[in-house]
Amino acid sequence: MNESRPITLQDVARAAGVSKTTVSDALSGRGRLPAATRERVAAIARELGYVANRSARNLRGGRTGAIGLYFPARTIGLEYYMDLAIGAAEEALAHDLALTLIPAPADPGRTPPPHIDGVMVSDPVLGDPMLGTLTDLRVPVVTCERDLTPGARHAGRVESDHRAGTRTLLDHLSGRGDHIALLCPGEETSFGLDIRTAYRAWCADNGREALVYDVPFVCDPEDVNHAVAEALRAPGGVGAIVSVPDGGATSAVHAALQQGRHVPADLLVASYVDSPSLRGLATPITAVDIAPREMGRRAARLLAGILAGHVAPGTVEILPTELMIRASTSH
Known part of the structure; x- marks a missing residue:
């Protein structure tokens, strides 16, 4: 094999004796493949040095590869929210996702960046117009704590006890x-x-x-x-x-x-x-x-799982306190 070019899905498929579709499903977690097949394909991909092209993968799936994190007004700089953001960034990176911070806009009419696949909202504040704006993006929303807005329904939630x-x-x-x-x-x-x-x-x-x-x-x-x-x-x-x-x-x-x-x-x-x-x-x-860092990690993990189809929408996780x-x- 030519060492000067990157390893492709076709190379992995040829070495594993399976189709490109099977390799793609095995490495992305999609499809209904036996666990043994997933593990064998993953092992061969690692042995060959295959590295997924994130941009190409996102383009095929209609995704941007980025998720957002929105804080209530004036909270940027507080220790709790900085720790939460760090945890969310760490977990997003582990899922090959970029994290975009979305601060409360000075202009209420200004909309958040549309180029995100999903968004986390920390401590939803009743009456915050940004909650409606983020919901209108038509992407999964995961909240850190409950949204008290009457009739609010989001893709998932992590809440402290x-x-x-x-x-x-x-x-x-x-x-x-x-x-x-x-x-x-x-x-x-x-x-x-x-x-x-x-x-x-x-x-x-x-x-x-x-x-x-x-x-x-x-x-x-x-x-x-x-x-x-x-x-x-x-x-x-x-x-x-x-x-x-x-x-x-x-x-x-x-x-x-x-x-x-x-x-x-x-x-x-x-x-x-x-x-x-x-x-x-x-x-x-x-x-x-x-546990703000753990809150951020869990919210990002939950959102990543919903985006990947591994976690059912509507999932709620309870975070214990100490x-x-x-x-x-x-x-």
């Missing part, structure tokens, strides 16, 4: 006996809705007053300062504060100190979203690890 994560965190904080305040975004995302619902249910089950203070999905220190000051004035006393938004817990610790409360000596503080920055503080902050106990909640 926020209800279990919330209850586990509250059980850990309950030892002090005082009320636990929750600084939480509104119910325009399933993230905020599920945490609020679980918190209220836990308070009802444990005879505690529900103290919920609204903070934006993407908050700044001033938002947290106001919420903490209000929480610490609550009748009956507050012994712990849970700050839900990414980055809010550090501001909560500073705001508590301004109110004369020290963490953890006379106030416990926890974050619902973990990050490396919380682990590196002088008083590391307890947090729920909701409580990371640190010094900020030491009783």
Whole structure:
């Protein structure tokens, strides 16, 4: 065989004693071939050094070889979303797909790039016009968390078990006996809705007053300062504060100190979203690890499987959470 030219499907087919169609189906996962045939063809292709021409393959299948990832407005730069994007990019690459980030457009009338085979939407926000725009692209949509839009139906979903994560965190904080305040975004995302619902249910089950203070999905220190000051004035006393938004817990610790409360000596503080920055503080902050990188990987894997026909549309995966106990909640 001429070593100066690339190995072709025909070369693999000739060496395996099968047709080009069989080789193509075996290497792409299509068709109804016996497992032994797939494995034998794949082994011969590896031995010959066959490398698929992605551009040609995508052209034959009417595909671009790219998938999109859309974030809600103002979230670019938050640690959670950067980790999610990295996980999605890693998994996309493993499936020979390119990842295109789709930021929220400054101009609501501007449409996202049409040259994608599918799109992932992280934390769909109720009323976000981009959800309709992305759906109108007529490509599979996989969401990270539920889309609360009435009647919304997408190709797949990966969602965290926020209800279990919330209850586990509250059980850990309950030892002090005082009320636990929750600084939480509104119910325009399933993230905020599920945490609020679980918190209220836990308070009802444990005879505690529900103290919920609204903070934006993407908050700044001033938002947290106001919420903490209000929480610490609550009748009956507050012994712990849970700050839900990414980055809010550090501001909560500073705001508590301004109110004369020290963490953890006379106030416990926890974050619902973990990050490396919380682990590196002088008083590391307890947090729920909701595994953003794994969320990105699973969403990209699910979308790739739907595009390849290996995964049934409508598939839902549940991502477990893990409580990371640190010094900020030491009783």
